[in-house]
Amino acid sequence: MQDHRTDRKTAHITPEEMAKQRQAMAEIRALADRPQTFCVVTYGCQMNAHDSEVIAGMLMEMGMTEAPDRESADFVIFNTCCVRDNAERKALGNVTWLKEVRKRNPRLRIGVCGCMIQEPGMAERILKQYPFVDLAFGTANLYRMPELLLRLLRDGGRVVEVAEEDTIAEELPVQRLRRDAAYVTIMYGCNNFCSYCIVPYVRGRERSREMDDILREAESLQRDGVKEIMLLGQNVNSYGLGLESGATFPNLLRRLDAMGIERLRFMTSHPKDLSDDLIDAMAGSRHILPQFHLPVQSGSDEVLRAMNRRYTRADYLGRVKALRSAIPDIGLTTDIIVGHPGETEEQFLETLSLVEEVGYDSAFTFIYSPRVGTRSAAMPGQIAPEVATDRIQRLIAVQERRQRERLQRFVGTEEQVLVEGLSRRSDTAVSGKGGHGISITLAGTEKDIGEIIPVRVTGVKNNTLTAERL
Numbered sequence: 166m167q168d169h170r171t172d173r174k175t176a177h178i179t180p181e182e183m184a185k186q187r188q189a190m191a192e193i194r195a196l197a198d199r200p201q202t203f204c205v206v207t208y209g210c211q212m213n214a215h216d217s218e219v220i221a222g223m224l225m226e227m228g229m230t231e232a233p234d235r236e237s238a239d240f241v242i243f244n245t246c247c248v249r250d251n252a253e254r255k256a257l258g259n260v261t262w263l264k265e266v267r268k269r270n271p272r273l274r275i276g277v278c279g280c281m282i283q284e285p286g287m288a289e290r291i292l293k294q295y296p297f298v299d300l301a302f303g304t305a306n307l308y309r310m311p312e313l314l315l316r317l318l319r320d321g322g323r324v325v326e327v328a329e330e331d332t333i334a335e336e337l338p339v340q341r342l343r344r345d346a347a348y349v350t351i352m353y354g355c356n357n358f359c360s361y362c363i364v365p366y367v368r369g370r371e372r373s374r375e376m377d378d379i380l381r382e383a384e385s386l387q388r389d390g391v392k393e394i395m396l397l398g399q400n401v402n403s404y405g406l407g408l409e410s411g412a413t414f415p416n417l418l419r420r421l422d423a424m425g426i427e428r429l430r431f432m433t434s435h436p437k438d439l440s441d442d443l444i445d446a447m448a449g450s451r452h453i454l455p456q457f458h459l460p461v462q463s464g465s466d467e468v469l470r471a472m473n474r475r476y477t478r479a480d481y482l483g484r485v486k487a488l489r490s491a492i493p494d495i496g497l498t499t500d501i502i503v504g505h506p507g508e509t510e511e512q513f514l515e516t517l518s519l520v521e522e523v524g525y526d527s528a529f530t531f532i533y534s535p536r537v538g539t540r541s542a543a544m545p546g547q548i549a550p551e552v553a554t555d556r557i558q559r560l561i562a563v564q565e566r567r568q569r570e571r572l573q574r575f576v577g578t579e580e581q582v583l584v585e586g587l588s589r590r591s592d593t594a595v596s597g598k599g600g601h602g603i604s605i606t607l608a609g610t611e612k613d614i615g616e617i618i619p620v621r622v623t624g625v626k627n628n629t630l631t632a633e634r635l
């Protein structure tokens with residue numbers, strides 16, 4: 166896979182192009198035999214979840230309604246992820262399963278989009294091996310879905326389009342998953358080329374939205390009654406790169422904080438770009454929640470170097486210290502990979518000792534998964550699956566113990582919980598996130614969903630907190 170750093174162009178989608186898409190949406194709406202219902206199946210990260218909100222928004226604009234499940238929909242679209250092999254296999258497995266559903270519902274159209282389609286060779290593979298897929302497009306041309314779908318519905322056949330451009334499309338319709346909380350993308354793509362990661366290849370180079378566009382979107386969400394905004398980007402800390410206005414992430418946060426939206430969160434941050442100014446902006450804010458997702462990936466300097474992370478264990482621990490001294494009790498979470506090529510037992514033990522030392526409130530742990538075209542995939546010293554499995558189990562055991570120990574610090578303290586839904590274990594309890602980003606369960610009913618409820622934490626149960634209303 167080649168590195169596309171130099172041969173891509175960045176631009177805003179022109180008003181003419183956007184008008185063309187609006188026109189296509191109107192034409193589909195007017196088609197007598199268009200699909201009536203849709204289902205978007207999402208894999209992967211928050212960026213994908215938000216792309217799915219845009220897909221749903223566009224489909225609703227075309228006059229479709231959301232089906233109760235994927236079996237009964239006329240149009241099913243899979244928004245895929247390719248960061249790890251298992252996400253990719255799951256998506257392809259489910260696409261294949263739909264082939265059977267189509268035998269019962271010949272009207273069914275099947276679409277596949279997202280990161281997986283941006284992988285080199287994938288579009289050809291879909292055409293050949295998945296003949297029942299009607300429509301495929303990638304992340305770069307998501308905004309062109311109306312035109313592509315119109316072509317499919319009018320002309321039949323199959324429509325597959327992959328583009329390689331670093332563009333920003335403003336003002337696409339969005340169907341939000343939640344009324345009380347919203348995602349706002351502030352930057353797209355990634356320039357970091359961590360050696361194991363496929364994201365820079367499938368999401369393109371970093372590009373930031375204009376600050377005014379972001380503020381306008383946030384204002385309109387605030388008018389709609391949104392209580393919490395999650396700012397999204399692969400590396401939010403480098404927001405502003407390439408903008409003429411000289412905007413920075415801390416300044417964006419300060420402007421949003423001044424607007425008075427109740428809760429502001431963001432992800433993801435790269436430790437090497439976590440500036441003192443960002444910590445200052447957080448510490449001096451009223452609405453930025455005291456939580457931070459800071460992926461460490463490994464506790465070993467040699468592995469971090471092999472991963473091209475561009476910080477050392479000591480640098481990372483220094484950032485954690487700075488965060489904790491400015492924002493005491495900050496909720497801290499991370500991502501960790503075990504079994505990167507060449508990782509020795511001693512180096513893995515350094516990851517264990519880092520987890521022990523930091524004491525994360527939660528961690529996403531992954532077994533390294535080779536991605537074709539990335540630098541790590543070609544490295545010597547690939548780790549045997551049974552060794553990687555053993556390492557991840559030991560890592561999870563340490564993390565879970567540290568998490569239980571660390572969460573005790575919240576017992577007896579007050580939190581504000583934004584209720585997300587009924588608890589999975591009981592229908593007289595609800596759960597949501599407190600300000601520190603930790604899941605909290607309390608007694609409640611459906612009418613609490615979307616409300617911010619003040620509570621006192623009473624205990625730690627599994628990996629969540631229990632609480633009672635104040």
Ligand code: 5AD
Pocket residue numbers: 248249361362363460462500501502531532533534535536
């Ligand atoms: N194998 C395993 N985990 C990976 N991640 C990214 N690429 C890979 C890979 N090839 C993990 C990293 C990243 C998170 C989103 O996914 O930990 O922070």
Ligand code: SF4
Pocket residue numbers: 355356357358359362363364365399400435
């Ligand atoms: Fe992937 Fe590294 Fe970019 Fe994160 S910062 S998206 S891990 S390349």
